[in-house]
Amino acid sequence: MNRSEFLRLTSAGTAGFATQGLLAGWLFQAGTSSASAQITGSTLKPYLQTPRPDSMWITWWSNNGSDSFVDWGTEVDALGNLVTGTRLELGTGYHYHSAKVSGLQPSTLYYYKVRTATETSDVYRFKTPPATGTSTGRFRVLVIGDNQIISSERRWEKLINRARVKIEEKYGKPLEEAVDFILNVGDQVDVGTLNHYRNLHFEYGKAVTPNLASMTTVGNHETYGGDNNLSLYKDLFHYHELSYQGIVSPGGDAYYAYQLANVLFIHLNSESMPNAAEGVGAVQKQWTQDVITAAAADPSVEFIISLCHRPYQAEQYVGDISSWLRTEIMPILAQTEKHVLNIGAHHHLYARGQTRDWPMYHIISGATAWDQYWG
Ligand SMILES: [Fe+2]
Numbered sequence: 060m061n062r063s064e065f066l067r068l069t070s071a072g073t074a075g076f077a078t079q080g081l082l083a084g085w086l087f088q089a090g091t092s093s094a095s096a097q098i099t100g101s102t103l104k105p106y107l108q109t110p111r112p113d114s115m116w117i118t119w120w121s122n123n124g125s126d127s128f129v130d131w132g133t134e135v136d137a138l139g140n141l142v143t144g145t146r147l148e149l150g151t152g153y154h155y156h157s158a159k160v161s162g163l164q165p166s167t168l169y170y171y172k173v174r175t176a177t178e179t180s181d182v183y184r185f186k187t188p189p190a191t192g193t194s195t196g197r198f199r200v201l202v203i204g205d206n207q208i209i210s211s212e213r214r215w216e217k218l219i220n221r222a223r224v225k226i227e228e229k230y231g232k233p234l235e236e237a238v239d240f241i242l243n244v245g246d247q248v249d250v251g252t253l254n255h256y257r258n259l260h261f262e263y264g265k266a267v268t269p270n271l272a273s274m275t276t277v278g279n280h281e282t283y284g285g286d287n288n289l290s291l292y293k294d295l296f297h298y299h300e301l302s303y304q305g306i307v308s309p310g311g312d313a314y315y316a317y318q319l320a321n322v323l324f325i326h327l328n329s330e331s332m333p334n335a336a337e338g339v340g341a342v343q344k345q346w347t348q349d350v351i352t353a354a355a356a357d358p359s360v361e362f363i364i365s366l367c368h369r370p371y372q373a374e375q376y377v378g379d380i381s382s383w384l385r386t387e388i389m390p391i392l393a394q395t396e397k398h399v400l401n402i403g404a405h406h407h408l409y410a411r412g413q414t415r416d417w418p419m420y421h422i423i424s425g426a427t428a429w430d431q432y433w434g
Pocket residue numbers: 205207246405406407425
């Protein structure tokens with residue numbers, strides 16, 4: 060598979076990593092929810108993350124829940140398996156629950172609900188990713204960035220709900236059967252506070268996140284508002300356990316790589332960090348090199364997609380890019396033709412094309428919560 064074949068597949072929408080139709084079309088769809096979206100009265104709204112062919116992390120917030128349980132099974136009315144998770148009391152009224160469901164089969168639909176001692180969620184459904192290395196069928200991802208505005212307009216909620224409507228109309232299937240997972244490209248919040256994570260990122264996405272796993276990327280705004288070392292981010296997301304070919308990220312939750320099907324996803328961190336190993340610099344660069352070297356020799360990886368919040372270049376805010384990505388990381392990514400696409404955000408616009416200096420595609424997908432008058 061080379062880059063030309065990748066482009067044909069993407070344009071045709073018949074296989075491979077199809078994003079273009081999703082990215083181009085959903086903004087002007089009417090409606091805010093679909094028939095399969097489960098909107099009910101329960102206050103517990105699960106959030107799926109770190110999807111693997113054999114496991115899924117499930118997290119949720121409560122005001123004062125003292126236990127963390129997930130009941131799950133392959134039939135909606137037979138949730139006979141129980142996982143006991145953990146709870147972090149991150150602040151008064153901010154209890155964060157996490158549980159990892161293991162022993163799952165790839166490409167399989169599962170039903171589940173989450174519980175605390177006093178509350179029970181509705182029953183939701185998700186689908187596990189294909190077995191690692193799978194190169195047949197289709198693998199589809201919803202890409203969204205810069206969904207960071209918290210306001211009475213609830214823009215992130217409107218957009219993600221309309222994305223669901225568009226996807227289900229377009230593909231004629233429930234969301235979790237039509238798309239494999241969500242890639243968030245950074246600035247999930249405007250400031251890295253409990254209020255913004257719970258009441259923006261998790262709250263506004265609640266009609267989608269119980270069915271479709273999210274994988275976030277560190278943006279500059281996650282480091283604002285007092286969380287410059289991402290301590291809260293590290294509490295909320297369970298990416299540190301991911302590895303690729305035995306290569307573990309020295310940055311833990313701050314940057315990470317994982318293979319799903321025949322695609323390797325590399326989430327880079329374009330920010331400088333108090334702990335230099337977690338941000339831009341030599342340690343992350345060497346890790347990127349190690350990952351690329353392994354992937355180039357790995358026959359089960361046919362495509363590599365990288366994400367970096369600050370983009371390679373943009374036509375607006377020209378100087379506000381990641382020179383580290385452009386000068387130090389792009390030459391590494393380009394060492395193998397398997398690397399086909401880098402996804403950025405940060406600039407609150409949508410753009411796509413091929414880079415001038417490297418034979419790879421580049422998308423800026425950072426317009427989620429913002430007006431775009433021109434550009
Ligand atoms: Fe942003």
